[in-house]
Amino acid sequence: MTYQPKSDFLRVMTERGYLADCTDYEALDKALLAGPVTAYIGYDATAASLHVGHLLNVMMLRWFQKTGNRPITLMGGGTTKVGDPSFRSDERPLLDDAAIQSNIDGMQQVFARYLDYGHDGAQMLNNAEWLDGLNYLTFLRDIGRHFSVNRMLSFESVKSRLDREQSLSFLEFNYMILQAYDFLELNRRYGCQLQMGGSDQWGNIINGIDLTRRVDDKPLFGLTSPLLATSDGRKMGKSQGGAVWLNGAMLSPYEFWQFWRNTTDADVGRFLKLYTELPVDECDRLGALQGSQINDAKILLANEVTTLLHGADAAASAEATARQVFEQGGAGGDLEVALLPAGTATDGLTVIQALVQSGIVGSGKEAKRLIAEGGLRMDNEAVTDPQTTVQAAALEAGIKVSVGKKKHRMLRLEAPAN
Template sequence: MTPTPKSDFLRIIMERGFLADCTDLTALDDALIEGPVTAYIGYDATAASLHVGHLLNIMLLRWFQKTGHRPITLMGGGTTKVGDPSFRSDERPLLGPEQIQSNIDGMQKVFAQYLDYGENGAMMLNNAEWLDGLNYLDFLRDIGRHFSVNRMLSFESVKSRLDREQSLSFLEFNYMILQAYDFLEQYRRYECRLQMGGSDQWGNIVNGVDLTRRVLDQEVWGLTTPLLTTSDGRKMGKSQGGAIWLNGDMLSPYEFWQFWRNTTDADVGRFLKLYTELPVDECDRLGALQGSEINEGKIRLANEVTTLLHGAEAAASAEATAREVFEQGGAGGDLEVVTIAPDALPISVVQLLTQTGITGSGKEAKRLISEGGLRLNNEAVADPQTQLDAAAIGDGLKISVGKKKHRMVQIG
């Protein structure tokens, strides 16, 4: 691995923590120095919105463009019809063409906030453009002959599935061939020489690099980012209320801001480097704050990330609302604290709502939850069967119903 890369892009992403692996870092570094390089990341249209788990690679594309190169966001209109089996325990449900297109429409809104799609800027493509019209026999003869089944079975994403004796359909097995073909086709059309993605995509990316070299005798590269988990071991972007969506109509800017405001102390410095454009020294300073001072770093993180996605006005509004709720109790007074005895745990959210006086009955509590009206530490809770133990309550659990009804639950 190049210890001190010459190119701005590699230097920046390495010092900020984006780099997991690369097929040939030295050669890529040289190419980035020589002139603009085109790179892509693919996104299958499995949901109506991207989520926080995608944000790391969106920021990677943003840095790629900011350092003078051309990013491609590739919508998987074709590959979504097959489904990526990487590190999954079962086959993805197949989506119809209308649902796939609807999902693509929803996903595209986010990219415009991070990338410049103006003339000679970033490109947005859809692999259905070349995959939908493939002739199967020609494809097998021209492309399929370059793939070794033995080698494909050795990739960890496939091997882990087979080791658990879980079925891998022939449809899914074709996915890695189609993704490799995406790289080849984008080189042919746009001289795209780099594919980037999460480290779970390493096998698929290497296949694309090898195929492009075999068919076109051209040098191309692959680069991956680490799969992030929070300091307490949770997958990045997952919360008690489900995925943290990037589309504002699926998760409000206030809830998005709160997600980042609730970052664990140990993750603040790392997340500032990955999800904001603050100088690394400032990220380190904020991340090193101790005690209550670390809240300065959390608020800065929430403001910076929310500004990039939803704009400065939405970030400022979210911070103001949060200050009103937490510092003034939402209605001019301190937040009412309710104490629960340790032997009363675990407790269901329905019982919690009635015991804290937020609802008058279990029936009312269940209705409130089913209508999406409950937040615990500002994360939506949709299941009335949810149980809370001492770990979930921790040093304090904030219950919110609407913007004005709040309680702080503590164990005593």
């Protein structure tokens, strides 16, 4: 982006790495300067909790409010009954009203940690309020006529599915019309001018802007964030053990803390900027640390992110538990240490190489069998891929390796000879 924003919100989005695209940077910047602006992000209630993959956009809403604007979290009580087909290979399972409401209740617990829903603050709305009562023929006549099927088929989110000759139901095809209608209704009811979302939602956002221009002749804005992957190619929000849920009942604060503590070295600086409120310069400094020092930055990252979601006490407890488990070996005394010869892990090792060279297992065949049977964990995280890389910096700090339920070792690099 060559345009240099003047508003606090767009400046934060740019400096911290939240921004993928915007329909009109300069016009939105001017609106924000004149502010406050109302913006929303929609969340369909397809699960009982948000997961780490949602956290980027939750942080965007938090920054939006912190810079003096009004965020709306729009719960998809209506659109969840249809299901977003964007970039999916099959139709989502349909949920009944009770399941949808239960999921919304679970998600609301997370939003309350990040946003202030007090007087003149953030709002939590449900699109079932206007979608459930729609008259089908009236909706087709007044809203449906503004949509070109040819154009809808051209959106990458739909086109990619059709190109693979995978079925797209008429029910799903209506989703983008309903989401566009959400933007129109939010503008009419609450003066909402901006929709934000992941870059996979670009087509849906543009539809809402175009519909509102055609129906009410109102200019609206769209802003998207990048779809994040970790530096080793994994989708953000997924770990080897499954989704990293944000509700404490589905994933303990300790396990959440561990997810961030196990961040790959190359991601530390970027994640500090996206998922904490530390100053950008400090994030860059911490992300540039090398060797064992980067582990201190990872602990700070884990503490900061866990504090935002679960509170400072939960973060401190998680760190204390981690130190007890990994440094003192828990209540049972020190863990037995398995050493790798100094200099063997300059560029990292595969998990199989690390297990064999340290003597934790007797052969590569035994290590592969252990992984295939789900019997290996490293830092309490299941290892499912035999090609998983173990970084030298992590080995310097020490990694807890669990073989089955009873055999635990602290895997470390041997200190070089003086």
